Amino acid sequence: EPEGQIARWIHRLQEYDFEIQHRKGTSHGNADALSRRPCKESCKHCTNAEKKFGMETDISVKVLITEDAWSSSEVQKAQLEDPAIRPILERKLNSEDRPSWQEIAPESPATKRYWALWDSLHLKDGVLYRKWESDDGSSCRWQLILPKSRIQEVLRETHDSASGGHFGVMKTLSKTRERFYWDRLRADVEKWCGECHACGARKGPKTRTKAVYSAIM
Numbered sequence: 001e002p003e004g005q006i007a008r009w010i011h012r013l014q015e016y017d018f019e020i021q022h023r024k025g026t027s028h029g030n031a032d033a034l035s036r037r038p039c040k041e042s043c044k045h046c047t048n049a050e051k052k053f054g055m056e057t058d059i060s061v062k063v064l065i066t067e068d069a070w071s072s073s074e075v076q077k078a079q080l081e082d083p084a085i086r087p088i089l090e091r092k093l094n095s096e097d098r099p100s101w102q103e104i105a106p107e108s109p110a111t112k113r114y115w116a117l118w119d120s121l122h123l124k125d126g127v128l129y130r131k132w133e134s135d136d137g138s139s140c141r142w143q144l145i146l147p148k149s150r151i152q153e154v155l156r157e158t159h160d161s162a163s164g165g166h167f168g169v170m171k172t173l174s175k176t177r178e179r180f181y182w183d184r185l186r187a188d189v190e191k192w193c194g195e196c197h198a199c200g201a202r203k204g205p206k207t208r209t210k211a212v213y214s215a216i217m
Helices: 004-013 043-055 070-080 086-094 111-116 149-160 169-177 185-194 197-203
Strands: 017-018 061-065 121-124 126-132 142-146
Touching: 070 086, 070 126, 070 149, 086 111, 086 121, 086 126, 121 142, 149 169, 149 197, 169 185
Parallel strands: none
Antiparallel strands: 017 061, 121 126, 126 142
């Protein structure tokens, strides 16, 4: 499993798909261009080199934005099958008015906690999201309200996978919150990281057995 700097780079670049194309060494004349003095405009030497090695049109890496693998209909179906999310989603689909406490009182504690977030919950293509904003209002993100049936899949991606890097609780939590939200998210992340066999094997035992000393006669 990747660790350290490699894992951090994978984390940083995970939102992209890379199509790697080989470029022979002679075509890398522009690799250290920033460290050289700039040529005059229309320099014949640079122009000739570009034409010779095809550097004008050669692209070594093609970057594509990763599309979400889940369709809106699949996610909505999973949310409606989740007993904690369904009461909130059904009411959002029918009305933007917040239901009264009397209406929500018979529901589960998890549903009541979602109800407390009513003003920050919004529908996008019929799917329930939470709009999170920083205290100063400088940043905003849309977090998918994740149904219970999808939690393990997400945690495997944000912690166990090559892009997850087996980071600790706080980094895994931060990475998960970038796109998702669900009731008791932190507790689930802590439990998942604590039970990860790969992380446990790398850390080793918490206590080390000390040798027993005896007096030399």
